[in-house]
Amino acid sequence: MGSFPGVIRAGRLPLDIEVFPCLRDHRFGGTAVFPAAEAMQVLAAAVRETAPRTDVLTIRDARFDKFLDIPADTPRLAAFSDIEPLSGGRVKAALVTRHRASRTGITREKLHVFMVFGGSTPADETEAVQLADLPGNGVDIPARALYADMVPFGPAYHNIQDRVRLWPTRAEATVLAARHPTPAGPLGSPFPLDAAFHAACAWGQRYARVVAFPVGLDCRRILRPTRTGESYRAVVAPRRTAPDLLVFDLALYGLDGALYETALGVRMRDVSAGRMKPPPWVLA
Structure with a gap:
């Protein structure tokens, strides 16, 4: 899998995510779902623990593929972060859960979110939407x-x-x-x-x-x-x-x-x- 400078752990790391009460207000179709902004936060923390020199304030190629449901009676979410070193000081991280089918007992994995942290930032990736005094008619x-x-x-x-x-x-x-x-x-x-x-x-x-x-x-x-x-x-x-x-x-x-x-x-x-x-x- 390769190595990073200053690695503490690499590979698949367990995540124990506390379900704070406010998260239950983030709902889709009547079900509480883990917010994309929180998923970025959780993976950034995992990468910082694993590869402390990585610039976690730069995130690229993020995809939010599948909702991570928050069951009503669950105080914590059990998940994993898959960490993969890339070239140029970048780190790919994914949020994954496992689910066991009640009928068959077969365990399946679900990829919820993945993104790349770190690396240099070209100028065209930092251009901001500018503040402006727009006319009326909004x-x-x-x-x-x-x-x-x-x-x-x-x-x-x-x-x-x-x-x-x-x-x-x-x-x-x-x-x-x-x-x-x-x-x-x-x-x-x-x-x-x-x-x-x-x-x-x-x-x-x-x-x-x-x-x-x-x-x-x-x-x-x-x-x-x-x-x-x-x-x-x-x-x-x-x-x-x-x-x-x-x-x-x-x-x-x-x-x-x-x-x-x-x-x-x-x-x-x-x-x-x-x-x-x-x-x-x-x-x-």
């Missing part, structure tokens, strides 16, 4: 309506503050790094990025007429980890709109205008097989 969606009709999560994930404002070429919102405990990790609060995904979801419902959720991203670069209790400005720019895939570039800024992180090539699609539809008032 569409304002109050946060209360957003979470009632468009993004079906519980209160812990209602972290767009006040409203999301939409234009055909952009979405913006103030987002909160909520004060809920979550699995520890080095990437900062997971809530601002998760809320930026909500703004992108709202744009997709308004302008592409699809309820889309993230299934991957090309490059995430964290310059300053977001801090619990702070508010940030999320900026979303659509890059591609197709019937089966929306692609966005996202950026998080401090309220003072400082850039905190970018997520470029965020891939979003309808994962409900057409069951979820935008509310008619959004399309009006």
Whole structure:
């Protein structure tokens, strides 16, 4: 499998993930599911433990393939991180679970998430969606309506503050790094990025007429980890709109205008097989 400088452990590592109460508010189809932002956090912590010199604040080629369900009566999730060294100081990490079929007793593995950490960052992978004073004529969606009709999560994930404002070429919102405990990790609060995904979801419902959720991203670069209790400005720019895939570039800024992180090539699609539809008032 190769080796890294400063390796502590490599290969398959067990993960014992505490299910904090807020995670049960992250729901799809009536079932609590582990958030993509939390999966990145958990894998970053595993890579930092395994290969401490790896730059875990740079994430590339992330794919969120399958939901990791959180059963109602489960206080912890048993999973694994598969760690693989790559060239150029990069490390590939995957989140995997095992399930035993009750009828046959056969154990199967499920790959939920994988991504690559570290390596140099070309300039075109750090270009942020810029803050701008846009003209009027935007569409304002109050946060209360957003979470009632468009993004079906519980209160812990209602972290767009006040409203999301939409234009055909952009979405913006103030987002909160909520004060809920979550699995520890080095990437900062997971809530601002998760809320930026909500703004992108709202744009997709308004302008592409699809309820889309993230299934991957090309490059995430964290310059300053977001801090619990702070508010940030999320900026979303659509890059591609197709019937089966929306692609966005996202950026998080401090309220003072400082850039905190970018997520470029965020891939979003309808994962409900057409069951979820935008509310008619959004399309009006």
